[in-house]
Structure formats: structure tokens, C-alpha cells
Amino acid sequence: MISSKEQYDVLCGYDDFASFYLDMQYFDEQEILEILSSKPEQKIGIVLPPIMRASYQDEMIQFLKEIFEQYNRVACVVRNIDELAFLKMIDYRGKVIADYSLYVMNAWSYAFIKELYPNATITISVELNENQIKKLSFLADDCELTVYGYQQLMVSAQCLQATSGICSASNKKFIIKDRYLKNFFIFSVCKYCYNIIYNGVPTVLYDMVKKQFHNCISMRLHFTMENAKETKNVVEAFLNDK
Numbered sequence: 001m002i003s004s005k006e007q008y009d010v011l012c013g014y015d016d017f018a019s020f021y022l023d024m025q026y027f028d029e030q031e032i033l034e035i036l037s038s039k040p041e042q043k044i045g046i047v048l049p050p051i052m053r054a055s056y057q058d059e060m061i062q063f064l065k066e067i068f069e070q071y072n073r074v075a076c077v078v079r080n081i082d083e084l085a086f087l088k089m090i091d092y093r094g095k096v097i098a099d100y101s102l103y104v105m106n107a108w109s110y111a112f113i114k115e116l117y118p119n120a121t122i123t124i125s126v127e128l129n130e131n132q133i134k135k136l137s138f139l140a141d142d143c144e145l146t147v148y149g150y151q152q153l154m155v156s157a158q159c160l161q162a163t164s165g166i167c168s169a170s171n172k173k174f175i176i177k178d179r180y181l182k183n184f185f186i187f188s189v190c191k192y193c194y195n196i197i198y199n200g201v202p203t204v205l206y207d208m209v210k211k212q213f214h215n216c217i218s219m220r221l222h223f224t225m226e227n228a229k230e231t232k233n234v235v236e237a238f239l240n241d242k
Helices: 005-011 029-038 054-070 081-089 107-116 130-134 206-212 228-239
Strands: 019-023 043-047 074-078 096-098 121-123 143-156 173-177 183-189 194-204 217-221
Touching: 005 019, 005 029, 005 228, 019 029, 029 043, 029 054, 054 074, 074 081, 081 096, 081 107, 130 206, 143 206, 143 228, 206 217, 217 228
Parallel strands: 019 043, 043 074, 074 096, 096 121, 121 143, 143 217
Antiparallel strands: 143 194, 173 183, 183 194
């Protein structure tokens, strides 16, 4: 899962990845269309924003329908139960990836997703520990787990730029500190008018997953704020078991 064209360009230099997920909140529409046209055989997932505001819905429907009609290899990554209903509303019949924020943590929630979209890929909740993952009955059935990335902690409609009286609509990034002086990253998503708070350090699980679950879980790297060099370093560490 990638958040910038810079990251995408780095990852295109590797043949080790089955698909790329483009985070719609960080890519503009033209960038997405250029990537789709430049890589006709590459499997691509379009990641819906964590909050889908009604004021942008008509524009988003038109854009997504254009993509899904033109590129049948494109999947859709959904981040909440409302977006499953949204896909039903627009009569989407393609591949669905249920992101970890749908909290598929047991057989009942798994069956609910599969009833709506039998072809859905399930992303295992980041709140489950190793022993809990082992007990999942559906583990071998098209599941993914994010094994690298800065964990999203909160989506806030309160904009730090607007609160400080200097809203620039320019996707600013901030750092805030808690009472323990730990850093947290704030991304302003001006396109949809909200802020995302990320943990200050990335979660790294691929060493554990490769040992315990390599045969039954697909591994996802989630890039957010990494530049080209940092992206390459993560990929090399992942591929070389470092």
C-alpha cells in the first residue's frame, strides 16, 4: 500500500510484489490514471479514504466507475462497513479487499464479509496477537496482514491548520508530542478535510509472519511518509530478512 508516486517508482523496480494498493486520500485522480495506463498488467487496488464525505460522493462515484469499467484488474480496498454499502450502491462487482479497520476478528465477522462479497480478501486486524491469529479458522483463505507500516491511530475532523488559523489547503504534515514526549505524525488530508494521526514509530512484523504464517498469509507493506531512500531500505530489509 503506497501513498506517493515517489514510493511507487521505487517499488516498480522490484518483481516481488503481487499487487500495489494506491491510497486514494494521498494520490490525485490524474496520478492514479497515469499509473493504471502505464502498467497494464499490474494488479492495482484503489484504497477508499477512511472517511467518505457526502459532498465528495458524486465526484468519487464517477471517477471509480470510470476506473472499474475500463480496468477489470483493479480491486477496491474498503476501510469501513459503510464503504461495503457504498460498493453495493454503485453495483460494484469486482474484487474487494477488506482492510484491517473492518475488524474481522472471528468467524462471524468473516462470514458477514464473505456473504456480501464472496471473493473478498480479508486483512487481519492489527489488534490480534500471534496466538489469536493462530486460532483464526479462516486463516488460509485469502488473508493479508500488514507487516510493516506506521500505524494509523485516529482520524480527526478537527484540522490543526484551521484551529491555528492558518489553513492553507496544502496537505501539511505535523509532529505532536504526548506527555511522555513521544512523537506522533499528523497528516492533513485537505482533499477530504480531515487529519490522520499516525504512530511515531513503524510496526514491523514480517520476521514473525515469515516464520509462523508464510504459507497462509499474504504480507503487506504499508508506506505512508517514507521517501524514496527509506522505501528502498524497507523493501531490501523485507526481501533479505533483515
